[in-house]
Every structure is written in C-alpha cells, then in structure tokens.
Amino acid sequence: MPIPDSAPFTGRSGDAGTAARARGLTKAYGSGETTVLALDSVDVDIARGRFTAVMGPSGSGKSTLMHCLAGLDNVSAGQVWLGDTEITGLKERELTQLRRDRVGFMFQSFNLIPTLSALENMTLPMDIAGRKPDQAWLEHVIDTLGLRDRLKHRPAQLSGGQQQRVACARALVAKPELIFADEPTGNLDSRAGLEVLGFLRDAVDQLGQTVVMVTHDPGAAAHSDLVLFLGDGRIVDDLERPTADAVLERMKRFDALHATAPPGTSGGHGAASPSDGPHGQS
Ligand SMILES: Nc1ncnc2c1ncn2[C@@H]1O[C@H](COP(=O)(O)OP(=O)(O)OP(=O)(O)O)[C@@H](O)[C@H]1O
Numbered sequence: 001m002p003i004p005d006s007a008p009f010t011g012r013s014g015d016a017g018t019a020a021r022a023r024g025l026t027k028a029y030g031s032g033e034t035t036v037l038a039l040d041s042v043d044v045d046i047a048r049g050r051f052t053a054v055m056g057p058s059g060s061g062k063s064t065l066m067h068c069l070a071g072l073d074n075v076s077a078g079q080v081w082l083g084d085t086e087i088t089g090l091k092e093r094e095l096t097q098l099r100r101d102r103v104g105f106m107f108q109s110f111n112l113i114p115t116l117s118a119l120e121n122m123t124l125p126m127d128i129a130g131r132k133p134d135q136a137w138l139e140h141v142i143d144t145l146g147l148r149d150r151l152k153h154r155p156a157q158l159s160g161g162q163q164q165r166v167a168c169a170r171a172l173v174a175k176p177e178l179i180f181a182d183e184p185t186g187n188l189d190s191r192a193g194l195e196v197l198g199f200l201r202d203a204v205d206q207l208g209q210t211v212v213m214v215t216h217d218p219g220a221a222a223h224s225d226l227v228l229f230l231g232d233g234r235i236v237d238d239l240e241r242p243t244a245d246a247v248l249e250r251m252k253r254f255d256a257l258h259a260t261a262p263p264g265t266s267g268g269h270g271a272a273s274p275s276d277g278p279h280g281q282s
Pocket residue numbers: 029030036037038056057058059060061062063064065
C-alpha cells in the first residue's frame with residue numbers, strides 16, 4: 001500500500017525525508033478482559049539524519065513502539081514503513097532480511113556474543129548476511145569509537161562502556177538506515193553512559209546516521225534532537241532541542257496530571273496532547 005500523503009496529518013518530515021513512519025499503530029497483548037493496549041493508534045514520523053529520544057513512564061509503550069517500528073514485533077492494527085517499504089504485512093523471512101540489511105540495534109544488555117572478539121562481534125551481522133564490510137568505513141567507525149586497541153578482546157575482557165561501544169560499532173558498521181537503541185546507557189555508569197551518548201550524537205552529526213533511543217534518563221534524552229513522550233500507549237507530547245531540565249519539567253507535568261486524574265481515566269494525557277497529527281520533526 002502506498003504511503004499516504006500528509007494531507008490528513010500534520011507530519012513534518014525533514015529535508016532528508018522520513019526514515020520510519022507509523023499510522024494508526026496499535027498493539028494489543030492478550031485477549032478478552034485481560035487485553036493490554038500497549039500502543040493506541042500512534043501516528044509518528046522519524047526524520048532521517050536526526051536523533052530522536054522516546055520517553056515515558058514504565059509500561060507506557062516505549063519498547064513496544066520501538067519493536068513495532070523495527071519489525072521485531074507484529075502489530076495489531078495500523079501500518080509501519082521503514083523508508084518507503086511498508087513492513088506491516090511482510091512475511092517473517094522478509095522481515096528478518098530487512099532488519100538485518102537496514103536496521104541496527106543496541107540494547108541495555110549489549111547482546112554481544114561472548115566467544116567472539118570485539119571485531120568479530122562488530123562484523124557478525126554482515127558476516128551472517130554474506131556481505132563484506134566497507135573496510136575504510138569499518139576502520140573509521142573503530143577509530144571514532146576508540147576501539148582500535150580492543151579489537152581482539154572478548155566481551156568479558158572489556159568494561160561495560162567498551163562493550164556498549166562495540167555494540168554501537170556493530171550497529172554502525174553495516175550503515176543501516178536506522179539505529180534503534182533501547183536504554184543503551186541503562187547498564188553503564190554516568191561517565192561511560194555519557195561517552196556512548198556522545199558517540200551516538202557524533203554518529204548522527206558526522207556520519208549522517210538516524211537514531212531512535214528509548215530512555216528513562218532526562219540527561220540522556222538531552223543529547224537528542226527531539227523527545228517524544230509516551231503515556232498509556234499514545235504520544236502525548238514532543239520537545240525539540242531538549243535540555244535535561246526541560247525534559248524533567250515535562251515529566252513532572254505528566255506525573256501531576258496522572259496524580260490528579262480521576263480513577264479510570266487515562267491520566268489526562270488527552271489534555272496534554274498538543275495536536276492530533278503525527279509526532280515527528282523537521
Ligand atoms: N509480551 C507481552 N505480553 C503482555 N503484555 C505485554 C508484553 N509486552 C509488553 N506488555 C505490556 O504492554 C505495555 C507496554 O509495555 P512496554 O514494555 O512497551 O512499556 P515501556 O514503556 O517500554 O516500559 P519500561 O519502561 O518498563 O520498559 C505494558 O503494560 C506491558 O505490561
């Protein structure tokens with residue numbers, strides 16, 4: 001199905017276009033009375049070449065949104081595109097190939113293979129795909145991430161920050177259209193966390209990468225270009241060029257709305273929503 005024109009929406013895709021897009025994205029877990037609506041008809045544009053953070057209370061749907069945009073999870077309703085490719089409706093094999101060829105991932109727990117060296121971990125996705133990494137690019141990523149003297153080390157011989165840098169390199173080496181990072185600093189001390197955030201920022205600014213990062217940390221979100229705030233499975237607000245203080249203020253406001261909302265309501269998120277259109281950035 002073609003991507004709908006922006007007519008019914010207020011979506012603002014950047015000059016470089018849209019790296020990912022969702023319309024009416026709905027995800028329910030379970031059935032009957034135990035159904036949990038993790039995502040409730042979300043419209044979102046992820047602009048290419050930008051750093052987008054996704055924040056919200058625990059259970060608000062952040063990971064589910066990331067998984068659905070990345071084709072890691074199927075949707076209950078709605079449509080998702082990666083670039084111009086509609087991924088909703090693709091068969092599992094096609095999805096696996098698309099993820100492998102076009103998406104990079106970073107997780108809180110690094111997800112490195114313990115028996116492989118740092119270098120082998122970095123090139124593993126491309127090895128599996130039968131593709132040869134662009135050697136000049138690989139060298140550039142290695143140097144940018146400061147991993148030159150760690151290439152032969154196994155993950156257990158590396159600090160948490162170094163392991164996450166390897167995971168970052170692994171995500172970058174294949175030059176994916178989009179990198180999804182789920183709490184990439186969650187297991188790191190603040191110094192190593194800052195370092196990884198700096199690398200993600202550089203990947204966007206210097207390498208033209210597109211990054212979507214789920215985080216609970218306002219300080220981490222402040223490294224992004226745009227913060228999307230989720231509440232009860234909906235995007236309830238967004239914040240351009242965030243500072244940690246501004247993010248914190250916004251979060252306090254949502255907490256206050258939640259605290260004063262009568263039982264059985266969605267915590268006043270509707271009132272916090274600035275528009276009915278998709279959230280994105282220019
Ligand atoms: N596999 C699953 N089965 C049933 N319910 C699920 C499943 N995965 C998520 N949920 C529910 O969907 C909702 C959204 O979960 P999700 O993990 O996306 O939230 P989150 O904002 O990422 O939370 P956290 O910050 O705690 O990681 C929650 O109510 C959660 O309990």
